[in-house]
Amino acid sequence: MYSHTKQITTSGKEIGQAKKAIIMLHGRGSSARDIISLKRYLKLDEMAILAPEATNNSWYPYGFMAPVGQNQPALDSALNVIEDLVAEIEAEGISSENIYFAGFSQGACLTLEYTARHAKRYGGIIALTGGLVGKQLVESNYKGDFEGTPVFISTGDPDPHVPVSRVNESVDIFKNLKANVSSEIYPGRPHTISAEEIEIVNKEILS
Template identity: 55%
Template sequence: MHQKNIVAAGKPVTATSKVLVMLHGRGGSAEDILGFATHLHVKEFSLLAPEATNNTWYPYSFLVPPSQNEPWLSSALKLIEELVDDVLAKGVPLENIYFCGFSQGACLALEFVARNAKRYGGVAAFTGGLIGDKIYSENYKGDFEGTPIFIGTSNPDPHVPVARVNATTITLRNMNAAVTEKVYNNMGHTINEDEIERSNKLVFKA
């Protein structure tokens, strides 16, 4: 299962910190996603990037029945839960904890916050959606209390159907998240400048 291998950057975590949890994509690494932080307005943040065993959070597509991605999916979600608990134990309030992920990491970030909906600082999900062969609404409880969430994706994307992004947005809005969804025609499986600008404005409040 996933080991607790957390790579830190930015400011040290203290009770007054803003903390960004960064989740890399399939085949990526903690260092990769931390490098992306230079594009975000998080210069004063503490950055924490867990690294997946063998650089993959779960083995198959996020669109298969969740049982097929077990026990890796549960292990990944548990790792994030432990990381958040560690940050809370240092006195950081939930509203100062943020999440960012790309591709598989975006799916994982969205799945974690939906299963643990509270007032977070914000979420920036670049090409991702809730995990499963369908939306399992019974897994998602809580109230985001207006947490800002940005989701950007391409139409088409080879891994993430726009329909799943749309369904994810509806689910999160029904849980009182302030979701901004943006679909870019033929962007490819990447992150563009507009997504960065929007996430900085909406989530990181630049």
């Protein structure tokens, strides 16, 4: 088992000059630079972009629907990396309603898990093929009020890693926490990011 060291790759505007920031979380086997490359397609021009890098390119060792204990201490360590990064962004004068989150696959799961545990008004939350983490979801873990934060959650049907049922469970929890959630299920789509998802995210979350 492992924990994460703090390695942040940055792009976009300098944090001291930006009015908005986005935390981007890569998938298993990927890297910070890979997830940052989405800036070519997403409307991030005015944002400071910050992407943590996972130890061994993986945020936690097993699938996201394994019992939570099997993914410790890596999962808690990953959540702490995000918490520290949010605190640093806020210390630069960017408040939570101007902080955005985006992740793909394992990074999307981590994005949802962190924000649901720290629900408040954020700029927006983008979970490209992801769901909340754990064999069963423990609703008492999820606290706060998103105050209408726009959220997008997607998966394929079937997807090899993220079942539709978990996306639906996650959508319900986010709605209960007062998020403004849209979700899309793509029949037959492989485990990837589609142009249609990019279009929706740009229009509904980043516009």
